[in-house]
Amino acid sequence: MDVERDQIVSTGPIPIVDLSQTNEELMARAVVKASQEWGVFQVVNHEIPEELLRRLQKVGRQFFELPEKEKEAVAKPANSKDIQGYATNSHKEDTQDGADRSDHLFHNISPPSWIDYRYWPKNPPHYREVNEEYARHVKKLVEKILGWLSEGLGLDREALIKEGFGGGDTAVYTMKINHYPPCPKPGLVLGLQPHTDIHGLTILVPNEIPGLQVFKDDQWFDVEYKPYAIVFLIGDPILRMSNGKYKNVLHRTTMDKEKTRMSWAVLLKPTYDKVIRPLTKLDDEAPKFKPITYGDHVYRKVNNLPLD
Ligand SMILES: O=C(O)CCC(=O)C(=O)O
Numbered sequence: 006m007d008v009e010r011d012q013i014v015s016t017g018p019i020p021i022v023d024l025s026q027t028n029e030e031l032m033a034r035a036v037v038k039a040s041q042e043w044g045v046f047q048v049v050n051h052e053i054p055e056e057l058l059r060r061l062q063k064v065g066r067q068f069f070e071l072p073e074k075e076k077e078a079v080a081k082p083a084n085s086k087d088i089q090g091y092a093t094n095s096h097k098e099d100t101q102d103g104a105d106r107s108d109h110l111f112h113n114i115s116p117p118s119w120i121d122y123r124y125w126p127k128n129p130p131h132y133r134e135v136n137e138e139y140a141r142h143v144k145k146l147v148e149k150i151l152g153w154l155s156e157g158l159g160l161d162r163e164a165l166i167k168e169g170f171g172g173g174d175t176a177v178y179t180m181k182i183n184h185y186p187p188c189p190k191p192g193l194v195l196g197l198q199p200h201t202d203i204h205g206l207t208i209l210v211p212n213e214i215p216g217l218q219v220f221k222d223d224q225w226f227d228v229e230y231k232p233y234a235i236v237f238l239i240g241d242p243i244l245r246m247s248n249g250k251y252k253n254v255l256h257r258t259t260m261d262k263e264k265t266r267m268s269w270a271v272l273l274k275p276t277y278d279k280v281i282r283p284l285t286k287l288d289d290e291a292p293k294f295k296p297i298t299y300g301d302h303v304y305r306k307v308n309n310l311p312l313d
């Protein structure tokens with residue numbers, strides 16, 4: 006059998022993995038290969054209902070369409086160390102160099118002890134119910150993918166979620182809605198500057214406006230929009246936990262001249278005190294990274310301090 010063709014059904018260069026195949030090993034291998042070579046892949050025919058994704062996008066869109074004053078009800082408090090809340094950067098001058106020209110809403114969605122409903126919009130009224138339902142589905146999908154990635158390292162299925170992220174009920178899941186309003190000079194500015202993700206894994210649902218680009222082999226590639234597909238991006242901690250086997254993909258977002266782009270990203274993170282290091286059974290290989298707490302990693306990245 007032509008494994009290569011069966012495992013990745015792709016019209017573009019970014020790997021696309023069909024999760025409705027019966028052969029689990031093929032799907033697992035496709036996810037592992039994509040993570041080694043690209044650090045990004047899309048999944049289609051996952052078990053998250055399409056109508057739930059439509060509702061997730063609808064309530065998010067309704068929130069961002071509210072007048073600025075109403076969005077401020079969940080604003081990130083000034084000087085808050087916590088990322089949670091609404092913040093706007095899209096009013097920045099178009100020519101301002103190096104600025105991210107986008108708006109965001111962050112709030113934790115799991116575990117329950119990390120949820121602070123002050124940052125969850127009360128308007129539209131279904132916002133909370135839809136996001137709670139989505140959180141349950143995302144967790145299941147993430148655990149499946151991390152299981153395959155663990156096995157791809159020669160470890161047991163639970164290694165990444167348990168040893169890497171501290172366990173299914175300890176790992177922190179944060180919803181981040183990105184909102185990129187139309188930009189009259191899209192060539193001059195970016196929605197998000199090129200970056201690798203500070204957190205471990207990003208599970209992304211974009212709207213239909215193209216904009217996400219990933220870097221590989223000295224070239225940027227567009228991530229093709231596929232309705233209801235979910236994009237996975239590997240972040241820095243998984244690079245470290247896998248001792249460099251899984252890539253932390255460099256990516257950025259562009260702006261559209263006329264249309265608003267939005268994306269719903271769930272960020273998977275360890276708690277700040279968790280030490281990030283190559284996983285135990287990878288210890289017999291020379292470690293490529295020094296142990297570092299997740300909190301220290303975030304601090305160093307945010308402040309442009311050296312990491313290793
Ligand atoms: O909006 C996107 O497609 C990507 C967002 C992203 O890279 C991020 O939030 O870190």
Ligand SMILES: [Fe+2]
Binds near residue numbers: 201202207256
């Ligand atoms: Fe990102």
